[in-house]
Amino acid sequence: MLENEEKIVEKAQNGDNDALATLVNEYHDRIYHLGLSMLKQEQDAEDMLQETFLTLVEKIQQFKGNSSIYTWLYRIATNIALKKLKSKPRKYPHIPIDEPDFKKIHEEETKEEMEFDFEKVNNYKFRKILNDLLDELPPKYKTVFILRDLHDLSTRETAKILDLTESNTKVRLFRARNYLKEKLEQLKSEELMA
Amino acid sequence: MSKEKKMFEKVCEYLGCDLDSEPCQELQEHLHKCPQCEVFIDEIKNTVKLYKKADECEDTPKSVSKKLFATLDLDKPDEDKQEED
Numbered sequence: 001m002l003e004n005e006e007k008i009v010e011k012a013q014n015g016d017n018d019a020l021a022t023l024v025n026e027y028h029d030r031i032y033h034l035g036l037s038m039l040k041q042e043q044d045a046e047d048m049l050q051e052t053f054l055t056l057v058e059k060i061q062q063f064k065g066n067s068s069i070y071t072w073l074y075r076i077a078t079n080i081a082l083k084k085l086k087s088k089p090r091k092y093p094h095i096p097i098d099e100p101d102f103k104k105i106h107e108e109e110t111k112e113e114m115e116f117d118f119e120k121v122n123n124y125k126f127r128k129i130l131n132d133l134l135d136e137l138p139p140k141y142k143t144v145f146i147l148r149d150l151h152d153l154s155t156r157e158t159a160k161i162l163d164l165t166e167s168n169t170k171v172r173l174f175r176a177r178n179y180l181k182e183k184l185e186q187l188k189s190e191e192l193m194a
Numbered sequence: 195m196s197k198e199k200k201m202f203e204k205v206c207e208y209l210g211c212d213l214d215s216e217p218c219q220e221l222q223e224h225l226h227k228c229p230q231c232e233v234f235i236d237e238i239k240n241t242v243k244l245y246k247k248a249d250e251c252e253d254t255p256k257s258v259s260k261k262l263f264a265t266l267d268l269d270k271p272d273e274d275k276q277e278e279d
Contacts, residue, residue, distance in 0.1 A: 021268040028262060032254040046258050050265055057266055113233045116240040121248040130248045149242045150249045181241040 001068065002026050009069050013060050020060070024053055027070055030151070031077045037146045038081040040131060048084065052077040067160055074153070075161045078143060085139045092138040114185055133183045137176055144169055145176035 002008055002022065011019035031052050035045030055076045063072055120126040134142060147158045148169070159169040225232050253259075263270050 017268055018271075020266075021263070021271055024263065024266060024268060025271045028259060029253050032258065033251055036251060037249060046261075049254070049258065049262060053262060053266055114237050114240070116244055118244060118247055121244065127248050130245060134245065145245075150246060177238050177242060180245065181237050184241055184244075185237070 001070070005069060006065070009060070009063065009065070013063070020057065023056070023069060027073055028053065030070070031073060034074065034077055034146070034151060035081060037150055038078075038143065039084060040135065044084060048077060048080050051080050055080075067157075071153075071157050071160060074147070074151075074157075078147070078161055082139055082143065093136055114188055129187065133180055133187075136183070137179060141172050141176040141179070144172040145180070148173050149177070 008019045008022055012023055028049060032045055032049045035048035036042070039045055039048060052073060056073060063069065067075075121130070134145070137145065143162060144158060144164075147153045147161060148155065153161070155166050155169050155173075158164075158173075159166045162169070164172070225235065254262075260270070
């Protein structure tokens with residue numbers, strides 16, 4: 001967050017282009033990164049970036065300061081990304097809505113913990129596997145995972161951005177995390193991650 | 195509600211929260227005694243860590259940034275100008 005951000009926002013609202021440029025400069029990396037995380041294609045991320053900041057310029061007078069400016073920007077950007085995803089309809093897998101069967105987990109013999117080789121993320125092929133798995137998640141789960149776990153937003157901020165309750169945000173996050181874990185485990189057992 | 199069911203709910207709640215936050219004492223005690231839950235939670239944590247590492251990326255490409263400022267008809271703040279010089 002910028003020092004004196006409230007004042008900068010106020011100046012931008014009063015038509016100060018330098019203040020506006022300061023805001024764009026501060027947040028455009030994060031928004032571009034969000035675009036890449038959500039849409040994967042560089043061109044789509046760039047379009048999202050442009051649309052987000054055009055909306056900022058157009059609507060900054062409407063910003064009431066009930067949240068931080070970056071939460072507001074994330075909200076604009078996320079809505080644009082979700083619209084783009086909707087415009088390319090596809091079939092998503094069923095995400096189990098039940099809690100994991102902890103009873104079963106407890107009854108099982110202790111299984112060997114899945115090994116994670118964090119260096120593998122430098123491998124293009126492995127990164128593609130991770131991206132494809134993330135892409136399998138329906139947008140409502142993927143978005144929560146990206147905002148909370150990849151962009152480090154709080155549960156409260158994520159809930160605000162997506163118009164959800166905090167409990168619903170937590171539930172979606174847990175389902176997304178669990179889905180990805182299960183899929184990685186499945187891939188590992190299929191030895192595709194070797 | 196059984197004690198076991200309550201515990202499962204706590205595990206789920208924790209897994210939808212900040213994974214680095216300290217789980218409640220009761221949950222910690224349970225985890226110490228329950229290798230199955232511990233493995234499950236560690237795997238979830240490591241999945242998130244793996245994605246986080248894979249998602250690390252560089253700043254916006256200069257050309258994209260430049261185009262953005264041009265579209266908005268704004269001057270780039272000085273720091274960027276200096277870098278370009």
